Amino acid sequence: MVVTALRGAIGFLTRLRVGHSEAAWTAFRGSPWAFPLAGYVVGALLAAPFVFADHFPAGTVTLAYLAAVFAVTGINHLDGVADVGDALVVHGDSDERTRVLKDTTVGVGAVAAVALAVAGLALGAFGVARLPTRAALAVVVAAEVGAKLGMASVACLGTAAHEGLGSQFTERAGRSDLLPAVLVALPAVVLSWPTPAAAGALVGAFLAGFVVLWRLQALLDGVNGDVFGAVNEVGRVVGLHLGVVAWTLS
Template identity: 55%
Template sequence: MVLTAVRGALGFLSRLPVGHSERAWEAFVGTPAAFPLAGYVVGGLMALPFLTAGLLPAPVVAAAYLGSVVLVTGVNHADGLADLGDAAVVHGDPAERRDAMRDTTVGVGAVLALGTVLLALALAALAVAGLRPLIAVALVLAAEVGAKLAMATLACIGRPSHDGFGSTVIAGNGPRRLVASLAVAVPAAVVAVPATAIAVITGPLIAVGLSRWADRQLGGVGGDVFGAANELTRAVALHASVAMWSLFGGVWSVPVGRWGVLAWTLS
């Protein structure tokens, strides 16, 4: 069941040729923990360019990362961010803002939202590319798991604004199911603490803030809010984790055997 849900999550969250069956989709929407579990796969693929950190110039590695984001995930979530940007600049009631989100015309709010987040992501990637390869990969992986954890959080605490993807994922889930999502994100958080921990926890924090904003401004959470949460968390988590690593260094942890953990301090 869990593997089927993860396949369904990958089918929705990435361009990988898996998880496009009805069975996988139904398992996915009923399993919020599938979001962060899929984040390990998506994040691992997107982190591959950082294995060349130190061998290639940092701008080249950062550009390769940005390309991998598009290649692996497509543009669905960026579209959600653009729609949310258009809704944010509308002066009106929630219904008018939702109408702006459905409008196919790209407004100034969409351009500003996409441009700001893309610039932030590029600058974060440039900073990550200056770190040692394994540390860079750990931060990118943690940020992607955090981004997917943001979506899982919305699925568990959100209130749907209208029929659509948001209502489908939120239906049948609740705050209790968030525990499993947090649990599966722990390995990504403890790889290089505190930097990876802050990257993962950024997801739920942004999700809570977006959920409250969406309740007031949109009448609840829709599919575009899920997409925007993913894009915002990725950029913010990378900046937060790089800042944390730069200020405090970290502890690199590797599981040993069944119960033990081998850890050593890095700076």
């Protein structure tokens, strides 16, 4: 069950060729804890460029990290940021925002949101590249786990605005299912022990995602696949920055 759900999570969250069976997809949808569990795998892959941070300029490592993010995870979640960006700049009720959210036209809100997300990711990665290698690896993994825990919170606490990708998770998960996801994510805080860098990254990513969920659920009168994507991307960015801040202040 664990392996099947994890395979479904990795197949959904990344571009890795792990197979897309109906059994894995079904197991994943009913297992919110698989989100942060997959975060460890994704985070380890994305952390690879920082292994060489002592041998290359921070800017080069940052570029390699950005390339790894989009090579491993694709741009589906970033597309959620774009759609949410357009919806946020609309002056209207939740129905009007949802209509814009589904519109395939790219507006200024989408451009601004994606630009801010990518810039924030690059600047966060630049800061991580200047950390000691162990701390850098810990921050990247913990930020990814925290971002995925944020996605689990969408599944457990969100209410789907309509039938679709979001409802396939929210209809199968309840508030009590968030606790196992938190327990799966907690070990990430010790990755940088005795410094609090990993804890800062994990908590920062999760809280950022939770705030995004809370705000978007109110504005859109529910959640959908774009909200999952936005929570993931914002969580990763904030997690990297707060991980660096936590290490700096320690």
